[in-house]
Amino acid sequence: MQFGLSESQQILKDTAHKFFAGESPVAAVRKAMETETAYDAALWTKLAEQGFTGIIAPEEFGGMGLGKVELILLMEEAGYALLPGPFFSTVALAGTVIDACGSPEQKKKYLERIAAGQARATVALVESAGSWDTQGLKISSAGNKLTGTKLFVTDAAVADFIVVVARDGVFVADAKAPGLHIEPMKGMDLARKIYSVEFKDTPAEALGNPRGLAGALNVATAGLCAEMTGGMQRTLELTVAYAKTRKQFGKPIGIFQAVQHLCADMYLETESSRSATYYAAWALEENTPDAAASVSVAKMYASDAARNVGNRGIQVHGGMGFTWENDIHLYYRRAKASETMLGDATFHRERIARRIIDEASSGNKKERPRQAALASR
Amino acid sequence: MQFGLSESQQILKDTAHKFFAGESPVAAVRKAMETETAYDAALWTKLAEQGFTGIIAPEEFGGMGLGKVELILLMEEAGYALLPGPFFSTVALAGTVIDACGSPEQKKKYLERIAAGQARATVALVESAGSWDTQGLKISSAGNKLTGTKLFVTDAAVADFIVVVARDGVFVADAKAPGLHIEPMKGMDLARKIYSVEFKDTPAEALGNPRGLAGALNVATAGLCAEMTGGMQRTLELTVAYAKTRKQFGKPIGIFQAVQHLCADMYLETESSRSATYYAAWALEENTPDAAASVSVAKMYASDAARNVGNRGIQVHGGMGFTWENDIHLYYRRAKASETMLGDATFHRERIARRIIDEASSGNKKERPRQAALASR
């Protein structure tokens, strides 16, 4: 049993860290976020050259064929760097859904282009009810034509095609398809833009295996948790560095327990979020019985922790943390956007409750607790 | 507008403080709590001599005829002293219900004896469902005879009569009535004992105006909040005194912000609980439209605050706070018992929600907010 990174995993993480620090420093992030789409084509090319756009796509479709743990390590570093643009939307979200729901031909058509860095994509799911629950969706296809509006669609304006989750299936629509209309929304996350996407009799291709959706969304959610963890890590580091240098009453403020203990709590929450996320990725990879629950545990925790870490980080920074020029608010904004994305803490708690209360067989007290699986394999 | 005590109110509070400190110091409380009933007859006589047993009973029934604010000031000091025995049960609970629900003859029969210190009493309400919601009660009278079991009845073993809240009315049963059987329960609060009370065809007298019950329970709840506030005040004082004298690393521990800020939070919660309780008492006295809501605000807040103040107080005391010999746990135990008594925080939050969400007329946005009443009289 080894709950640590393997050597190759550690190398991947370190490589990603250096790559993002070099190719997408925060000055570049700020430049990108001032643009309409936060998309930097040159950066995308480099991401593809690194193989990052194909990190989990199977090798037969031009990807690296790595696992979920590798995906989240990459996402964690992307989160640390506050990577702008459609990487998460394309690779972790659309790519994963296509890989899980597409036929071999569809994967060849769509996934291969993603892996090669030739296409960007996203997933359109949420409707006006604002929910990530796929059960409550209203849009359905009529003869493979979609009509209706999806909201909060990340990076739609730079997507070459859009995966649309509908009542009766999962579809792919070309971004230039007739009747497809994209309008920017003004979300809090300045480095990942969101859009409303309207469909009017828009032709779309049904993916062959829509039942793969739930599993794919779980992978995407684990990826988002990792991105959030990376953001927490950066917020923690910025804050600790500030607490060491900023002086008040003649001393570095980090010497005051009121400040120091805020930092300690940030550390605890960041590490805990990381543990939960790593476990979820491993459980998804191994397809354990608790895989879905572990994703909800991670997202529930990360949703609250990312906000709390941000709150504490801003507080330690004092007035400086409240300025535009300080980077901490950029992470804070993303944390808020990510908090509700793919389901907020309340949503995932209820998902957990269904599993541990409603699905668990009552009265079966002598059953071996499931969490012992770790030690039971 | 004057949200402070009048001179006579301050005198009453000071008198009660001195009286309890002199007549019921913590050594006496510890002695009483080791007895089966925590009732001290000599102390009761002195309480009656002070007029405290008749604090709010009308003068025509031998009471002092004071108001709700005076009642809660007395209860606050009783809470500070951790007064053992049936004072709350008799005066704030049973006395208030009889005053609100009884006919003049019934008040003469029961309330006068309470006011004179000649009888002790209590209220039996909660059934096996464990709820203080009177809507869900199952016991009902059949020809003025009661059958069934009430639980968590405070001080029943020393009560001369028991006020029983049933489905179809409010009744008074003599403690020695046939078929009435009292069994001790082992609650956390060692200074206020609780009991199960079983009725088997027990004759009981119906009170004339059962509709007065809700209002009376509101008064009792405000009294309980005051008692909780007094307990918080004492916990705060014990803790601050300890933080000033206990030394670690060569300094009084109160100099460390981790400790000092725990104390500051205890202060904030104690004062806030006091503000909410005083307001509730005044609102009940003046019968303002928000009186019932203000009681729920106070109890909701006090239920959480009393526990939090206790948690923090024990934490500051470290190992000492975890010992039997330290008084802080006696307050902590009462805080836990009081937390659920007359409805816990969740119960009262839902009561508030009904008022502010369901009863408030929707769409009437230009309506002047109610809380402006303070400034609008």
Next chain:
Amino acid sequence: MDLNLSPDEIKFRDELRTWLSAHAPTDWDERREESMESRFEYLKRWQRKLYEGGWAGISWPKEYGGRGASLMEQVIFWQEMALAQAPPLANVLGLGIIGPTIIAFGTEAQKKRHLAKILSAEEIWCQGFSEPDAGSDLANVRCEARLDGDHYVVNGQKVWNSYGWAAHWCELVVRTDPNVPKHKGLTVLLVDMKTPGVEVRPLRQMTGETEFNELFFHDVRIPVTNVVGKVNEGWGVAMGTLMHERGTFGAGLQITYRRNMERLIDLAKTTERNGRPASEDPVIRQKLAQCYAEIEIMRCNQMRAFSRINATGVPGPEGSIQKIFWSELNQRFQQVAQEVMGPYGQLEAGDDHAIDNGMWAYGYLRSRGNTIEAGTSEIQRNIIGHFVLGLPKSY
């Protein structure tokens, strides 16, 4: 204890309420898209109207053009202003802080020169107090003033300045003696913002707004006659000033919070959650009720504090619980609002789907400043620990 208004208080309130209903503009909310300058001109006109009606500087003594209102009347004033949803005052610092400081510490000439123009909003005032290295450590002022003949020459920087871009005058705290302990060598100067060498730079906040400014002083010459109080005794002058901030101005806040709360309840009734209105979701109901209760307790705490100040004459360190309470409550409230609104909560002004034109996203971000501005929560807890509970000084 009597929470009913006295006959005098009722008279004051009724008179004010009548005046406000006749004169308070109702179109302030609609002007959010206008330029900062145009909005400020509007606010100046509104203050002028208040002044002409006799409602500016209500706490000031009558001899200086005020109304000599009692503390409870001041409380009523801010509550009625909030109830009427009246626009804020353009010269809020001048009226609430600097005017009273000049009245208490200023020379006759200073009173004559400044007070009337503060009341009428003819001259707008700002404060130069915080510095980059003097955040929570208020006495650590470095902006220096060197005596040169009958002038002080000021050099240094101030931050977190409000209204500087619109102000004609600034109440500035400077260091006049660098050789004595921190509190001792400070002096308060009245600075004409048009004096050469004064520079105002907008400071952009995480909300995107430029609510605050940085002030820079390069060899700014201020006549010695502009010293308020005594030289090197500016700490007492400035502290007296800050005490006013803990005063009655906050009385309107709970009314604003209550209005936000009512709006949120309305939104919860129309927001879908699991196929029914969010207002019927027991989890949301618990959170809304908690917010309501906390706003109520904030009101009760405030009223108790005002009564205490009324009895003792001065605001005490207990004021720190007000500061902690309103700031942390607003942060909790804004988070609950976000939970009610789900992904819509993140939408900022200018988005067609944004609820109340992005006011909730703004409110959420802006609330992070609440526990920092006007004394951080940490400083407030230090004050309670040391000055209220008598624990040793922890910093």
Next chain:
Amino acid sequence: MDLNLSPDEIKFRDELRTWLSAHAPTDWDERREESMESRFEYLKRWQRKLYEGGWAGISWPKEYGGRGASLMEQVIFWQEMALAQAPPLANVLGLGIIGPTIIAFGTEAQKKRHLAKILSAEEIWCQGFSEPDAGSDLANVRCEARLDGDHYVVNGQKVWNSYGWAAHWCELVVRTDPNVPKHKGLTVLLVDMKTPGVEVRPLRQMTGETEFNELFFHDVRIPVTNVVGKVNEGWGVAMGTLMHERGTFGAGLQITYRRNMERLIDLAKTTERNGRPASEDPVIRQKLAQCYAEIEIMRCNQMRAFSRINATGVPGPEGSIQKIFWSELNQRFQQVAQEVMGPYGQLEAGDDHAIDNGMWAYGYLRSRGNTIEAGTSEIQRNIIGHFVLGLPKSY
């Protein structure tokens, strides 16, 4: 990253599991009403059985009668013990802390004299470490040992001692040099509890139990041969000892928590709340799910920490997050349990209406000690701040 057990680990687990299912008694829970002494004799018999089966001191080197188990095998041991609901070990301090200390620092004679009897539970051990004035300030030990010929004469007091009433031996930290800074003049002695002058007084806790004792030493003569490690270097010996407490012993804890959680869910299904089972109340569901998730995260944090120790060889200061997490989580969990049970939660053992014979009231009160024992939450946050994050020492 591979959370599957290795073939060796599976072999170890299967062997242990088979042994436990054949030998672990199942009647421990039913013995709650027996006397402390009778219960302890039972635990000694149980440890003897483990010893005979080769399962005592599994982390000890084989040459000293242990099993030489790897760290992960130790983790598996505690998890399997918890899964089997096996009784605790009578000599838990001897096995987990004092034995390893003697192995690391003791003389050959000490090893020969003590180790086997620790394993077999023939001799029970306790620790004398905390003092009334040395709580969080561990180095502030005052209990003194004066050299007198070939004996040390010990005078002083210890508190928060576990098992002292049952112990034959005590690992005692004493001050042998009062003239050097706190950490420097300490020495560790092995003390026979039957030595004249040793007194054990039970210390009653707020739970009503006497889980802990006070130890008093009046002119207690201890041979110098009983010094462990070097004189005046006891701090290092004792710290090495404490590090073991952050080790694998806690691995069973999350399994116990999980069992409590499952029990609480069962109770929620049979407890009425607003006319339906509490388990259907959305508010309760949120709270139960939160507890479940936190227990899961505690498990993941632990596993990551064990893997790190496995890689680096020593437990690091990151162990402080484990301590904070399990202690504060248990307090939150106990409160949620109270909310599920309503007024029934307050009922203590011996009440017919009490759920699980008062285990929940006890658990609630006992949990208050969690954030105090084995290093307060405040101390743990200091450790994280200073040793992990590199912030300046704050105390």
